[in-house]
Amino acid sequence: MKKLIGPISQLLTMRALPLKGALADNQLEIISHAGLYIENEYILEVGDYQLLEEKYKHVEQVILEADMVCLPSYVDCHTHIAFAGNRANDFALRNAGSSYLEIAAAGGGIWSTVQHTRACDVELLTQLIVMRANSLLQQGITTVEVKSGYGLNVEQEVKTLRAIKEANKQTAVDLIPTCLAAHMTPRDFEGTSEEYLKYIQELFPIIKAENLTNRIDAFIEQSAFSAEEIRNYLAKANEWVFDITLHADQFTTSGSALAVEVGAVSADHLEASTEREIQLLAASDVVAVALPAASIGLGCAFTPARALLDAGASLAIATDWNPGSAPMGQLVASASILATMQKLSNAEVLAAITYRAAHALRLSDRGRLVEGQLADFTLYSTNNYQNITYLQGALQPSSVWKNGQEVYSQQA
Numbered sequence: 273m274k275k276l277i278g279p280i281s282q283l284l285t286m287r288a289l290p291l292k293g294a295l296a297d298n299q300l301e302i303i304s305h306a307g308l309y310i311e312n313e314y315i316l317e318v319g320d321y322q323l324l325e326e327k328y329k330h331v332e333q334v335i336l337e338a339d340m341v342c343l344p345s346y347v348d349c350h351t352h353i354a355f356a357g358n359r360a361n362d363f364a365l366r367n368a369g370s371s372y373l374e375i376a377a378a379g380g381g382i383w384s385t386v387q388h389t390r391a392c393d394v395e396l397l398t399q400l401i402v403m404r405a406n407s408l409l410q411q412g413i414t415t416v417e418v419k420s421g422y423g424l425n426v427e428q429e430v431k432t433l434r435a436i437k438e439a440n441k442q443t444a445v446d447l448i449p450t451c452l453a454a455h456m457t458p459r460d461f462e463g464t465s466e467e468y469l470k471y472i473q474e475l476f477p478i479i480k481a482e483n484l485t486n487r488i489d490a491f492i493e494q495s496a497f498s499a500e501e502i503r504n505y506l507a508k509a510n511e512w513v514f515d516i517t518l519h520a521d522q523f524t525t526s527g528s529a530l531a532v533e534v535g536a537v538s539a540d541h542l543e544a545s546t547e548r549e550i551q552l553l554a555a556s557d558v559v560a561v562a563l564p565a566a567s568i569g570l571g572c573a574f575t576p577a578r579a580l581l582d583a584g585a586s587l588a589i590a591t592d593w594n595p596g597s598a599p600m601g602q603l604v605a606s607a608s609i610l611a612t613m614q615k616l617s618n619a620e621v622l623a624a625i626t627y628r629a630a631h632a633l634r635l636s637d638r639g640r641l642v643e644g645q646l647a648d649f650t651l652y653s654t655n656n657y658q659n660i661t662y663l664q665g666a667l668q669p670s671s672v673w674k675n676g677q678e679v680y681s682q683q684a
Contacts, residue, residue, distance in 0.1 A: 357388025
C-alpha cells in the first residue's frame with residue numbers, strides 16, 4: 273500500500289546525525305512544507321510536499337489540514353512494565369524519610385512486586401503489559417523494551433517472558449523482551465547469591481528453545497550483585513550468544529566498567545558515574561542510558577548526561593517505568609526535565625529517544641525518517657518542534673503511525 277502524507281509544517285529526519293557525542297540544534301535537518309511517501313511498512317522518500325505530490329500523483333494521499341510537526345516515533349529502551357501490584361505506599365514512606373530497608377521491612381520494596389507478579393497468571397500479566405504498552409503508544413512510542421525480573425525463579429521468569437511474547441501480538445507496539453532474572457537474590461531462595469546465579473542459568477536453554485529473548489540484563493549494585501559475583505553469569509550468557517545490558521552505577525560504581533569489559537550493548541542508570549566511568553563509556557561502544565524518572569522518583573542525582581555527551585559517549589534516554597522508583601511512565605516529560613537539569617539541546621534529547629535509543633536495542637531500521645527505514649512516525653499539532661520539549665510532555669501526539677499504518681489518533 274502506497275501513501276503520500278502531507279503537507280507537514282516541519283519534518284525532522286534525524287538524517288546523518290552521529291551515534292555518539294554532543295549535538296547542536298543546527299545539525300537537525302528540518303524540512304518545511306514536507307511530504308512523507310511510504311510503501312507498505314517502509315519510507316521510500318521524504319522531501320518537499322509539492323514535488324512529491326507531482327511525482328506520486330496517483331497514490332493515496334493523507335492530507336493534513338492543520339499545522340503538523342512530524343518526527344520519528346520514539347523508542348523506550350528500558351522499562352519494567354511486566355509487573356503486577358502497586359507501591360504507592362513505598363513512595364509515601366520514602367518521601368516521609370523511611371530508608372529502603374525500613375520500607376522492605378514494612379512489606380514494601382521489590383519483594384512486594386515479586387509476590388504480586390508471581391500471583392498473576394500469564395493471561396492477566398499479558399493484559400497488564402498490553403495496557404501499559406498502549407499507554408506508551410499514545411505518547412508516540414512504538415518500540416518498547418520490556419524486562420522480566422519480578423519472577424526470580426525459573427518458572428516465573430519463563431512465565432513473564434511468555435507473557436511479553438504474547439503481549440507483543442496484542443499491541444501495535446514492538447515489544448523487545450529482556451531477561452532480568454539477575455535482578456536480586458529472592459528472599460525464598462535457600463542459598464548464596466552465587467548459587468542463585470548458577471541456578472537461573474537453567475533459563476538459557478529454555479529461552480533459546482522458545483525464542484523468548486536474545487537479551488540478558490543484570491543489576492550490579494550492593495543490594496543486588498557485585499561485579500565479581502555476576503562475572504561468571506555474564507560469561508555463560510555470552511556463551512549462549514545473548515546480548516548483554518546492565519543496570520550500572522545507580523548508587524555505587526563498578527557496573528559501567530563491567531559493561532565495557534564484557535562488551536555490553538548498554539549501561540543503564542549511571543547516576544553515580546564519576547569522571548572515570550564517563551571516560552570509559554565514551555571510549556567504548558556501550559550506549560549510556562539515562563533514566564531521569566528514577567532520579568525524580570527516588571529524589572537522587574541525575575545521570576551526568578552533559579558530561580557523557582561532551583566526552584563523546586552515545587546517550588539514550590528511557591522511562592524505566594517500574595512500580596517502585598519510576599512509576600510515571602512519561603518519556604518526553606522526564607527527558608525534558610533531564611534536559612533542563614543537564615542543559616541538553618533539543619537535538620540531543622530527540623536523538624536520545626529515537627535512533628540512539630534504537631541503537632541501544634541493536635535496531636538499525638527505525639529512529640530516522642529516511643529512505644529504507646520503517647514508517648514509524650509521530651505527528652504533533654504544532655508548527656514548531658521546539659514545543660515538544662518546551663511543554664515538557666503536555667503536548668501529546670495527534671497521530672502515531674507504526675509500519676506505515678495509523679495506530680493511534682487523538683480523534684479516534
